[in-house]
Amino acid sequence: MPSRLPADCLNEIFDYLEEDKPTLHSCLLVNRLWCKISIRILWRNIWDLKYSVTYQHRPKVASAILSTLVACLPNESKELLYKNGIFIPTPTSKPPLFNYVAFCKVLSICEIGRIIDDTLEKIPITSQSLKDRKSLIANEIIKMFINQISSLKLLMYYLIKNIPYDISFDCFFGARNYLINLSELGCNSNLPSEFFDQITQICHNLQSLTINFENEISNELKKLISLQNNLKNLYLFAFDGGDWTNIIPTLTKHSNTLTKLHLYSDHDDNLPLSFVSLFPNLQEIKFSFSYVGTQFEDFEKLQNVNFPKLQFLSIPYQCPKPEYVMRFLENNGKNLKVFYTEENNRDLNLSIAKFCPNLINLFIVFSYNELDVLKTIFNNCQYLESIKIWCGDGFLSEKEVLETVAKYSPKNFRELKIYNDPVSELLPEDLESFFIIWKNRTPKKSLTLIIIKEYDSNLELNKENMEIIEKYKKLGIIKKFETKEYGEDESKNYI
Structure with missing residues (x-):
């Protein structure tokens, strides 16, 4: 046996x-x-499962999740839905095999709203307004989570247009024990003050806080931030004119504990950035500004600040000015392990080679005539293991990148990511040549090849290319090959 x-x-x-x-x-x-x-x-984070599938399959997955949650509802909740003309089919007429909800460590109010919105139009409902239907279903599901989860790790509560606003706070905080060990919170700044007041009474040990800033910032939110004992990760998002300026004084208490800071803005206001200097122990800084053309002059005040523990830096396109970033790298590039930049600037790219010798992961953009710069980076950054490069019109070609990677990349290099703009133009003979050279490298390393695309990749559609890839996968030359949608491969930790 x-x-x-x-x-x-x-x-x-x-x-x-x-x-x-x-x-x-x-x-x-x-x-x-x-x-x-x-x-x-x-089921620890069932909401993550929803986005682990392709876009066209998400409605089907959302429907399956909602059906399972409804099957787990207590009988009184099911009866309440029936009485209000809401009939949501369940996977089986029998009780579920497991108490799925009890396994959850993440509660996402906005995702509950999304899966309800994704599937509600297919559900026969005979009474009540659409908003009332969503609210009723959402509240019953939230009550079930609160009653079944013994210890919640992450709570996400964002107000978006598809989320019912009239969540019952009485039921939300009815069982306080499940929030005692909460370590991560994501929320809008304009949630009712009552929400922040209740959370503040229970949670003093949040390690990660994400705030989407709207027009309102309550004193209760400031109090919540101030009373945390060991805040390490802070993510600030400014939408539609939102502004994080008013909470900056509150953040000073966390000057020694904060190690990760992400700042995002979708508008062209000159939001303050210099307050980043308050946190000398930062290991990760990510700036993300989607408004093209914004220079964010306030970054000028950061270019001479030293962050001795900084290992991860992400800088968006055209923001801030390249000369500011170059000076910043001169002061902080030595310890960087990961650097992400969408700026296409020759001098900036050369400064990476000069000031960032210990990089492991890099995302960078080269113009069509900057192949020498890529070689210089490979020569100077001998610890580099992974690189993501933009290829296509006006940029380096895939063939050039493959040849240079095969001949000049450091000995520990193991992962190549290519973003195709607009589609792959790689010929089978170029692909074969690359793998032959890679096979003969010393030391031998199996390669991960990832194609990132916004459109259907010609590489996938070319039968001969795929046959070559399969051939070298069987030989062990390729460890993994996959295609991803643009943005799908990014995470909080790696590029």
């Missing part, structure tokens, strides 16, 4: 697969024990 690993060992092993959803799904079919352990992990 074959030996059987105990459940606690399987739990530890499966924990390492948390980001590998396909493997976890395959484990569901082995036996009941494997199924139970996999389900626990998959």
